[in-house]
Amino acid sequence: xxxxxPDEPIPGTGYALRTVIVAxxxxxxxxxxxxxxxxxxxxxxxxxxxxxLTDPHERxxxxxxxxxxAGRPQDLSDWLDGEELVRLWPDLYLPRxxxxxxxxxxxxxxxxxxxxxxxxx
Numbered sequence: 263x264x265x266x267x268p269d270e271p272i273p274g275t276g277y278a279l280r281t282v283i284v285a286x287x288x289x290x291x292x293x294x295x296x297x298x299x300x301x302x303x304x305x306x307x308x309x310x311x312x313x314x315l316t317d318p319h320e321r322x323x324x325x326x327x328x329x330x331x332a333g334r335p336q337d338l339s340d341w342l343d344g345e346e347l348v349r350l351w352p353d354l355y356l357p358r359x360x361x362x363x364x365x366x367x368x369x370x371x372x373x374x375x376x377x378x379x380x381x382x383x
Contacts, residue, residue: 282363283332288344288370295343299324305331305341321346326354329364352377 285291300312306327313324328341351374354361362383365372376382 282360283335283338284363284367285335285338285342285344286367288347288368290339291342291344291347292339293341293343293346295321295346299341301327301341304333305337322350322354325350326356329354329356329360347371348374351375353380355380358383 294315296315298312298314301324313320315321315324325342325347328337332338348370351371358381361376365383
């Protein structure tokens with residue numbers, strides 16, 4: 263049984279030494295919704311790095327990468343859009359500790375829930 267709180271890393275999730283950065287307010291997230299986006303190296307050092315935001319799958323991938331790799335609040339506001347995050351939330355495949363941290367801070371995400379292909383908390 264896991265006794266970690268929503269802000270504490272869950273053992274075995276790979277995030278024990280990382281801090282999950284969570285936006286204080288979803289309304290400040292005004293990232294791009296169209297075109298091609300090239301993430302900076304500190305967020306995505308893979309060969310991919312460029313995402314076509316008109317493609318729903320690529321947009322979701324960008325959101326997952328940013329939520330996992332953000333090291334500062336500005337990373338979130340530069341690349342994520344609050345309304346789009348809420349829309350995508352049920353289907354984003356994220357570690358439990360990341361999902362729990364965001365849902366603990368933002369009731370709208372908790373209410374959006376998780377889709378059938380995403381492990382529950």
